[in-house]
Amino acid sequence: MYLSTSRAADITADPASPAAPKGPVRAVPGTVFALGLVSLFTDVSAEMVTAVLPLYLVAGLGMSPLAFGALDGLGQGATALLRLVGGRVSDRTHRRKLVAGTGYALSAACKAALLAVTAPWSVAVVLAADRTGKGLRTAPRDALISLSCPPGEQGRAFGVHRAMDTTGALLGPLAAFGVLWAAVDGYPAVFTVSCCFAVLGVVVLALFVRETADPAPAPAPNRAPAAVAGPPVVRTLLRIPGLRRLCLTAAVLGLFTVGDSFLYLLLQRRLDLSAAWFPLLPVGTAAVFLLAAVPVGRLADRLGRHRVFLGGHLLLFGACLLLLVPLPSGPAFFPGVERVLGVLALLGLFYAATDGVLMAAAGPLLPAGLRTTGLAVLQTAQALARFAGSLLFGAGWTLWGPGPALAAAAGGLLLALTATAALTGRRPGDT
Template sequence: MYLSAGRAADTAQGLAPPGRRTPVPATVIVLGLVSMVTDVSAEMVTAVLPLYLVAGLGMTPLAFGALDGLQQGATALLRIVGGRVADRTRRRKLVAGAGYAMSAACKAALLAVATPWSVAAVLAADRTGKGLRTAPRDALISLSCPPGEQGRAFGVHRAMDTAGALLGPLAAFGVLWVAVDGYGAVFTVSACVAVLGVVLLGLFVRETPAPASTRAPTPARARTPVPARAPTPGLRTLLRVPGLGALCLTAAALGLFTVGDAFLYLLLQRRLDLPAVYFPLLPVAAAAVFLSAALPAGRLADRRGRHRVFLGGHVLLLGACLLILAPFPAGPFLAVGVLSLLGLFYATTDGVLMAAAGPLLPRELRATGLAVLQTAQALSRFAASLLFGAAWTLWGPGTALAAAAGGLLLVLASTGAIASYRIRGARRFGGVSGPGAGGCGSTPPSPSRPGPRRGR
């Protein structure tokens, strides 16, 4: 995390002035459609999975925690592989498409497995596909828009993605309502929808144009020699990117105490004594809030600082945990409060984190750098799922949730104190803090155009 150099430095870095916005790039819109269709498929499975495994196949909370963590961990190293391959080959669309195709195949494979750990193996392969595609896809989004509008671009994409997350559980609910073999029917429809997402990607998504220096010469300049394509920088280059290490550390520390939404849905269902057929509707409510808040959260992050919004999102997650732990009677207000806070948590963290990292990274390492950040977060959430599942088994759900909430509060307090200390130190030595001061997505000052200084 480091400090903004003010509006002058933002302008030097090519950030759009407030009130003058360019249209959302077509690449962002099309990738949003692909993600929306794919998320319909994925959330159909996710909506029924906790009950299918715990109630249908008899999986214990500890085993479910291990499985939930495996889904997080399976994507970790593959994110770096996918990002690195995409950067080296400059074929980000192809790498992302391979990941989408792998996930579509896994949806069909769920029809052929019937034991908890065979399901776990298929889900791990599905998450592998997600790991391959996520960083190249986010790199395509980041490269298609200027640094000052990263939050808006990712907000638009995440809003469309969340529309799929909203429709997926509704589709699962409808299939369970009318089908005799409910789970098998859900998996069949999910596989068909996933194939549609792969087709949309192949037909309509275009690679981000290469920089002008690497394109072929125009006919008027046919005799001008074309510069050779520069080699992709090594991974060690990422170590020298200012702010990236602190951003990874912050995301990993918070992820270590982030309770997975599947666990929160199970806990809420127990508090409400909700019938199993209505369980898929819980993600629908959270997704509706996410959908409505994703774009405003992205714009707020662009204006007020991505670090502030990212930390604020985890405060909302802490609030959801405390609501579940609260001693008042369960009822509609509890459900509305928890699901609203959970949806706002994802709206203020998911795309905002990628928007914070994008402007920090060079073009040639955009996918790799985003993959490193995503891997740090995925590994910490993998550990969080294992620890929470073990704590639930040993001490019960209430104690496990209280321990997670306490750890999250400790990390938030520590991170806020460090950011406040750095802001005070910068002001003491003449630094300038703009709207994004202390933000992990703030823009560093330009070497050729330093930002304004305060008087001595």
């Protein structure tokens, strides 16, 4: 994927990617569609569980905001080193499908394990193992997507994948909501159905995803070496100006990114929403993400992926402001309904403008032999920053209360956006 350092600067700078397709839109490769199905089934499984956990742990089991922040951050931080391991093993063995499949299978096993655990600490252990599976699979999966299409179509390919992935995120909470209403045993029934969907995702991966062969490396004077082992690999990758800039931007912004679970809890408390409706909040976010993923991905191919990534965080800042502004007084059909819809819409657009777009920005920068490792380095930088951010936000909520903590996070995010935008403007080809 890395053609040269100068090519890296061209693609990650804000001007539109030169290879963006024009005219009739071609179908995405079969690998992208198959991986989209895998992610769809896996996200149905994952979101069935995560849709009910925040309120259950905080309101049901009495977990403090600081402890929940640690648990939420664990979903990011526990995967950090595993992302690098999964990326490096995939690149050295050229078995990206096998490594990704191992991660998906581990997550499926964890859904079954949830049926056997009851204490908060044991739930945390299972969730950490589940996130370990996610850490193993994410970089190899994204590398398979990136290797299956040309550089100018990366945004659209990742947009299609993320749209299918988000379809699962949309259906998962609805499935959990339906199971909780219909089943007698409640949460065990949710975990059982979740496990079935996770296993289905593994089966689709095994049967329909094809391993993509690495393209022959093109001679280029500044091409990064592809056969370096151990820690020097990371140092070699970080010498690429475009990747170095993306890692710094993702880490700085990730430190002030408030997790959606915290935003849902804030919505529930501000508007006094019934606990029965809490699992449906992620549905609104997922619906917007689903509708916006492909058009935003194509927009990023033309307008500039780094620019769209920064714009997505500005939308998250807007969601924080909506939660901070006092509710208007006076009669209303449903007090705060506009606030709920606004926050969920901005949050969905934030994910559409950042999730797949970040990987699409990094993909064309990396040589084929180090593509998975390079994506893992970027994901690790973002994951560690978000882990620290969740801990800090949980601590701020515990010490100051939810309002001041959110105000501090929003102020930090605005400062981080200003700094990264100014840095990008001064040195478009570097960090």
